Amino acid sequence: MLTENTKSRDEGSSLTERLIAALGQDAVLIDPDDVARYCRDWHGDVTTGAIAVLRPRSTAEVAKAVKACSKFGLGIVPQGGNTGLVLGGIPDAPEHQVVLSLERMSAIRTIDPDDFSAVVEAGCILSTFKDAVAEKGMFFPLALGAQGTCRIGGNVSTNAGGINVLRYGMTRELVLGLEVVLPDGTIFDGLSTLRKDNRGIDLKQIFIGAEGTLGIITAVSVKLTPYPDQVATALLALSSLDDAIRLFRRARRDCCDLMSAFEFMPPLAFTLAQEAMPALPIPIAGDYPAYVLMEISGSGLVDIESLMERFLEGVMEDGLVVDGTVAASQAQARNLWLIREGMNEGQAKRGAHMRTDISVSLSQLPQFIADAEKAVTDRFPDCVCVSYGHVGDGNVHLNVLPAAGLSAGERQAVIYETKTIVNTVVDRYQGSISAEHGIGRLKRADFEERLPGARRKLLTALKQAIDPEMIMNPGCQLNFSVNR
Numbered sequence: 032m033l034t035e036n037t038k039s040r041d042e043g044s045s046l047t048e049r050l051i052a053a054l055g056q057d058a059v060l061i062d063p064d065d066v067a068r069y070c071r072d073w074h075g076d077v078t079t080g081a082i083a084v085l086r087p088r089s090t091a092e093v094a095k096a097v098k099a100c101s102k103f104g105l106g107i108v109p110q111g112g113n114t115g116l117v118l119g120g121i122p123d124a125p126e127h128q129v130v131l132s133l134e135r136m137s138a139i140r141t142i143d144p145d146d147f148s149a150v151v152e153a154g155c156i157l158s159t160f161k162d163a164v165a166e167k168g169m170f171f172p173l174a175l176g177a178q179g180t181c182r183i184g185g186n187v188s189t190n191a192g193g194i195n196v197l198r199y200g201m202t203r204e205l206v207l208g209l210e211v212v213l214p215d216g217t218i219f220d221g222l223s224t225l226r227k228d229n230r231g232i233d234l235k236q237i238f239i240g241a242e243g244t245l246g247i248i249t250a251v252s253v254k255l256t257p258y259p260d261q262v263a264t265a266l267l268a269l270s271s272l273d274d275a276i277r278l279f280r281r282a283r284r285d286c287c288d289l290m291s292a293f294e295f296m297p298p299l300a301f302t303l304a305q306e307a308m309p310a311l312p313i314p315i316a317g318d319y320p321a322y323v324l325m326e327i328s329g330s331g332l333v334d335i336e337s338l339m340e341r342f343l344e345g346v347m348e349d350g351l352v353v354d355g356t357v358a359a360s361q362a363q364a365r366n367l368w369l370i371r372e373g374m375n376e377g378q379a380k381r382g383a384h385m386r387t388d389i390s391v392s393l394s395q396l397p398q399f400i401a402d403a404e405k406a407v408t409d410r411f412p413d414c415v416c417v418s419y420g421h422v423g424d425g426n427v428h429l430n431v432l433p434a435a436g437l438s439a440g441e442r443q444a445v446i447y448e449t450k451t452i453v454n455t456v457v458d459r460y461q462g463s464i465s466a467e468h469g470i471g472r473l474k475r476a477d478f479e480e481r482l483p484g485a486r487r488k489l490l491t492a493l494k495q496a497i498d499p500e501m502i503m504n505p506g507c508q509l510n511f512s513v514n515r
């Protein structure tokens with residue numbers, strides 16, 4: 032077990048010397064300022080530490096690092112772009128853990144447009160990969176606000192979602208194969224690009240969404256699609272969230288599944304976005320109860336522009352959409368998306384707040400939001416609820432901004448209690464407390480509380496079989512221990 036073998040704080044310096052001796056000076060960061068950069072979460076709410084940061088350059092070096100950590104009884108926290116929002120990528124026991132950063136493994140090994148596939152190393156930044164693929168006329172559909180920083184290995188390890196899920200699925204559906212360094216240093220080479228391969232259990236699946244608890248993903252083979260060179264983006268004003276769900280159903284049918292994004296935003300979105308970006312233009316006048324940012328895209332012979340026009344004509348005639356604007360250029364489309372992205376920054380500017388990442392069945396979403404917001408404001412009438420997100424997937428971020436003027440301690444108390452209130456409503460709707468961000472360390476207690484016995488048994492058996500010394504990302508997802 033990790034705790035029995037782990038060296039004490041006094042032996043810290045000799046441990047780092049041994050790591051450097053095993054892996055080379057170049058691959059081990061120990062300067063406290065350097066290490067600190069890898070030990071702060073994206074929001075800057077939590078800062079921890081680590082014995083060292085390991086930065087291998089190749090799969091063989093990852094295997095060597097894993098063997099050294101196993102020998103020295105060190106826990107390994109894999110890290111990609113460190114944009115995860117649930118504290119999965121930063122240590123929770125600084126004296127016993129190292130961060131293993133994949134940032135120097137960023138090569139794109141192949142892009143094969145004829146095979147509609149590519150092979151990329153885990154440390155490649157998502158947007159770098161998307162750009163490289165686009166240069167070959169191809170498209171990798173994973174798209175999220177953090178794409179300029181997050182890395183492919185992190186995306187696979189969290190089974191990331193994002194704005195295009197409703198058309199292309201979660202990351203899992205884009206992955207064809209994986210290369211993984213297992214906790215004993217063995218390399219699992221599953222980098223096939225076959226689309227059909229039913230030779231028994233599909234082992235890659237256990238590493239997708241595992242948040243680094245079963246091994247370190249070093250490379251990924253993925254599906255590509257033709258680049259959608261026609262994109263129509265519209266910001267639409269509606270009378271209610273119920274109408275947004277009706278609009279979504281209608282759009283899926285009328286647009287022949289060419290819809291690639293459907294984001295719901297409340298009226299407060301514009302205020303929040305402008306608090307973060309005062310110069311951002313807001314293209315719709317008036318104050319409507321609900322807004323949808325919608326995108327249709329395609330390539331080849333379809334005419335996306337006229338499809339959007341005809342669709343909007345119909346839904347406006349039927350009163351489903353009361354106002355709206357269609358982007359006339361890429362720059363205008365970008366500004367519409369900045370409203371959605373600026374909302375997050377605007378909330379952060381208002382101070383510490385309660386954030387959720389929930390899913391319930393699509394048909395129940397409006398009632399769920401109404402019930403959860405009511406439960407929160409009944410208890411804290413001065414709080415502001417902000418509900419928005421990838422509504423087409425039944426995924427909503429129901430966040431709570433505590434009243435202005437509270438002390439830091441009072442804010443934390445509101446955050447804690449409102450999270451419990453919202454999770455109770457999620458349970459009533461048999462929803463998920465983590466639609467796409469994972470469990471990490473932040474949601475571990477809430478996850479464990481809700482874990483049925485059979486699922487816990489299977490997860491524990493899997494962990495014990497693959498990582499018997501429990502060195503991979505200890506403390507993340509489940510508090511795995513032999514006696515539970």
Ligand SMILES: Cc1cc2nc3c(=O)[nH]c(=O)nc-3n(C[C@H](O)[C@H](O)[C@H](O)COP(=O)(O)OP(=O)(O)OC[C@H]3O[C@@H](n4cnc5c(N)ncnc54)[C@H](O)[C@@H]3O)c2cc1C
Pocket residue numbers: 073108109110111112113114115116118119120121133153174175176177180181182183184185186187188189190191192193194242243244246247248249375467468471504507
């Ligand atoms: C502004 C913003 C917007 C976001 N929007 C979305 C969104 O729309 N949808 C969504 O799903 N997420 C979103 N996220 C969350 C985050 O970007 C994703 O979870 C992303 O996939 C994390 O990638 P990363 O490289 O930053 O991983 P990290 O944060 O570095 O790590 C995440 C987890 O994966 C593990 N890990 C990382 N790399 C490896 C590896 N190579 N092998 C094994 N384990 C590894 C880590 O230990 C950790 O547990 C957003 C985050 C931000 C900041």
